Amino acid sequence: MAPLLLTLLVVGAQANPGEAPRLGTIRGVVDVRLDLPATAQRPSVSEIGAAAPHDAPDRRRSVVYFETAPQGAFEDHERPRASLEQKNESFVPYVLPVITGTIVDFPNRDRTFHNVFSLSKAQRFDLGRYAAGRFKSVRFDHAGVVRVFCDIHSHMNAFILVFAHRFFAATDESGAYRIDNVPPGTYNLAVWTDGRVRVERSVRVGEEGGTVTQDFVVE
Amino acid sequence: MCLARPTARRLRWGLVALGFGLAAQAEEAAPSPEPAVRLIVGGELTGTLGPEDYGFFNDVDYQRNLLRLFRASLLAELRAGTRFALLGELRSDNLDTPQAYALYLRVRPLPAHALDVQLGRIPPVFGAFGRRRYGQDNPLIGSPLGYQYLTTVRPDAVPANADEMLAQRGEGWLTQYSVGSSAYDAGLPVVESMRWDTGIEVRVGEEPLEWSVAVTQGTLGNPRFSDDNGGKQVSTRLAWYPTPGLQLGGSFALGEYLSDDVERLLAQPGPFRQQAFGLDVEYSWGRFLVRSETIVGHWEMPAIDAPRIDGPLDVVTVFVEGRYRAAPGLDLAARVDRLAFGNITGSNGSETWDAPVTRVEAAVGYALHRHVQVKAAYQYNWRDGGSVHSQGMLAGQLRVWF
Numbered sequence: 001m002a003p004l005l006l007t008l009l010v011v012g013a014q015a016n017p018g019e020a021p022r023l024g025t026i027r028g029v030v031d032v033r034l035d036l037p038a039t040a041q042r043p044s045v046s047e048i049g050a051a052a053p054h055d056a057p058d059r060r061r062s063v064v065y066f067e068t069a070p071q072g073a074f075e076d077h078e079r080p081r082a083s084l085e086q087k088n089e090s091f092v093p094y095v096l097p098v099i100t101g102t103i104v105d106f107p108n109r110d111r112t113f114h115n116v117f118s119l120s121k122a123q124r125f126d127l128g129r130y131a132a133g134r135f136k137s138v139r140f141d142h143a144g145v146v147r148v149f150c151d152i153h154s155h156m157n158a159f160i161l162v163f164a165h166r167f168f169a170a171t172d173e174s175g176a177y178r179i180d181n182v183p184p185g186t187y188n189l190a191v192w193t194d195g196r197v198r199v200e201r202s203v204r205v206g207e208e209g210g211t212v213t214q215d216f217v218v219e
Numbered sequence: 220m221c222l223a224r225p226t227a228r229r230l231r232w233g234l235v236a237l238g239f240g241l242a243a244q245a246e247e248a249a250p251s252p253e254p255a256v257r258l259i260v261g262g263e264l265t266g267t268l269g270p271e272d273y274g275f276f277n278d279v280d281y282q283r284n285l286l287r288l289f290r291a292s293l294l295a296e297l298r299a300g301t302r303f304a305l306l307g308e309l310r311s312d313n314l315d316t317p318q319a320y321a322l323y324l325r326v327r328p329l330p331a332h333a334l335d336v337q338l339g340r341i342p343p344v345f346g347a348f349g350r351r352r353y354g355q356d357n358p359l360i361g362s363p364l365g366y367q368y369l370t371t372v373r374p375d376a377v378p379a380n381a382d383e384m385l386a387q388r389g390e391g392w393l394t395q396y397s398v399g400s401s402a403y404d405a406g407l408p409v410v411e412s413m414r415w416d417t418g419i420e421v422r423v424g425e426e427p428l429e430w431s432v433a434v435t436q437g438t439l440g441n442p443r444f445s446d447d448n449g450g451k452q453v454s455t456r457l458a459w460y461p462t463p464g465l466q467l468g469g470s471f472a473l474g475e476y477l478s479d480d481v482e483r484l485l486a487q488p489g490p491f492r493q494q495a496f497g498l499d500v501e502y503s504w505g506r507f508l509v510r511s512e513t514i515v516g517h518w519e520m521p522a523i524d525a526p527r528i529d530g531p532l533d534v535v536t537v538f539v540e541g542r543y544r545a546a547p548g549l550d551l552a553a554r555v556d557r558l559a560f561g562n563i564t565g566s567n568g569s570e571t572w573d574a575p576v577t578r579v580e581a582a583v584g585y586a587l588h589r590h591v592q593v594k595a596a597y598q599y600n601w602r603d604g605g606s607v608h609s610q611g612m613l614a615g616q617l618r619v620w621f
Contacts, residue, residue: 037257040257040259041259042259042261042294043259043260043261043294043295043296043306043308044296044306045294045296045306045307045308045321045342046321046342046350046351046352047342047350048335048337048341048342048344048350048420048422048431049325049327049333049335049337049422049431050304050325050327050335052425111426111463112426112463113463113464113503117547117548118547119547119548119586119588119589124546124547124548125547126506126544126546126547126548128504128505128506128544129464129503129504129505129506129508130505131463131464132463147589149589
């Protein structure tokens with residue numbers, strides 16, 4: 001896997017002593033032009049009849065992140081909670097970026113059982129089978145890419161990207177992203193879409209902070 | 220059991236060629252991003268290695284043993300809209316010529332309703348294990364006795380009397396009888412899981428209640444591509460899912476199993492049928508999965524000479540298996556299995572018409588990768604007859620799928 005989460009500590013620009021740096025914002029739109037059809041179930045040759053329809057994951061969702069994080073990015077921070085739902089035989093969202101230490105809840109919104117598991121090096125887990133309305137949780141302490149599957153429904157899969165710093169953002173339905181509280185400096189931005197890094201750009205946030213717009217096209 | 224006749228083989232390959240021809244066209248026709256026609260392909264390689272099975276406990280026909288098997292499967296599903304799909308599986312065992320294990324058309328006439336019709340070489344309706352994939356859905360390596368063990372019943376030959384039948388006890392892997400085909404050949408399992416029958420099946424409903432029924436050429440123990448006796452089998456299953464994680468199924472099957480070639484030699488008119496009732500249960504919660512199936516059935520047998528075989532050949536088989544997910548990717552499993560037979564009376568008294576078998580098996584499975592799994596299993600068999608009365612075997616399996 002690409003050096004997705006091998007972040008380097010970069011010493012920030014020297015600010016005037018006693019004066020807090022002006023933080024900036026990086027935002028933009030990721031235009032995904034890749035052909036990404038819905039993941040199909042394996043051929044259901046052994047079944048008597050077609051499988052029930054299920055939702056298709058939104059494979060166009062991307063994560064924009066800093067390959068090199070500013071000083072202070074690794075300082076102790078809150079450990080939030082996040083959620084990766086099982087809904088209509090699909091994981092929602094398809095890609096979930098979190099910071100190390102995050103506890104991710106896996107609520108089952110379907111009537112059927114699911115068995116969420118991962119064999120990824122960053123985090124191996126198996127939640128067993130549990131029914132609708134219940135949830136189980138996993139804390140992600142190691143940076144890396146975690147592929148999540150359901151042991152019962154082979155078409156269900158999702159990604160959890162675990163970062164060691166907080167400078168990342170997932171795109172919304174329109175492809176827009178926003179990373180706030182960025183100290184002045186030059187950073188390498190990477191766009192991760194459907195399993196790998198697709199585009200990289202260098203972006204500069206000036207001493208005055210402000211907003212920097214950086215759009216991406218993934219094709 | 221050799222079934223392929225030249226005509227059937229040509230028909231079979233013709234259907235396969237048609238399926239893949241349609242597939243090639245589908246690739247060209249598919250629009251983006253959600254094609255109206257879509258081809259989905261999957262595959263599986265499973266290699267199993269075990270010791271010599273001197274008791275032939277795991278034989279599935281004269282030349283194949285489940286503990287010493289290399290299987291390559293290619294699965295394909297060609298979907299045309301929401302109503303039609305063509306499904307197939309090409310399979311090769313031990314590097315033999317690939318055969319169409321499955322090839323059928325699936326039709327959902329009313330897409331908004333749970334009604335499916337499947338036509339061709341179709342998955343079995345009866346029970347639950349017959350639809351499980353060899354490596355994927357079986358937490359152990361061996362199959363349940365009812366779905367694999369070769370009894371001494373043949374579809375192409377019958378014993379002249381009870382003594383002749385009793386002389387074959389425990390030798391179902393290779394039997395010979397005096398009426399019908401004189402060739403040595405393997406007998407039939409209660410339910411054949413190594414090949415599928417040909418016919419038409421319908422499934423109605425969805426959870427919590429689902430019913431399926433099929434009319435096919437062969438029988439549970441002897442699925443066929445072409446009919447050899449002018450009789451059809453009717454099989455049915457009613458499945459109930461009262462709560463998530465719990466599945467209950469009740470099955471029935473009735474069909475003629477003796478071939479016309481044998482019936483022509485008999486003074487007693489047929490038909491001679493195999494009949495079976497089945498009950499299957501599956502319950503899962505947390506890290507546990509438990510399954511059990513019971514099959515009660517019989518084969519009707521002609522009474523030719525004294526000492527006569529009076530009445531059908533009864534059979535009962537039960538298994539219980541469990542799987543525990545000990546850690547991510549690590550499974551522990553075990554199965555207890557029993558295959559028992561009814562009595563017939565020969566010159567030396569009453570005895571079970573075949574030798575009962577008991578089997579226990581325990582296995583450990585580990586996923587090296589999501590698509591790569593290894594298993595190790597130890598199996599012990601006891602049999603009240605045959606040349607080998609008991610044997611323990613350790614086997615390993617590697618499975619790769621996509």
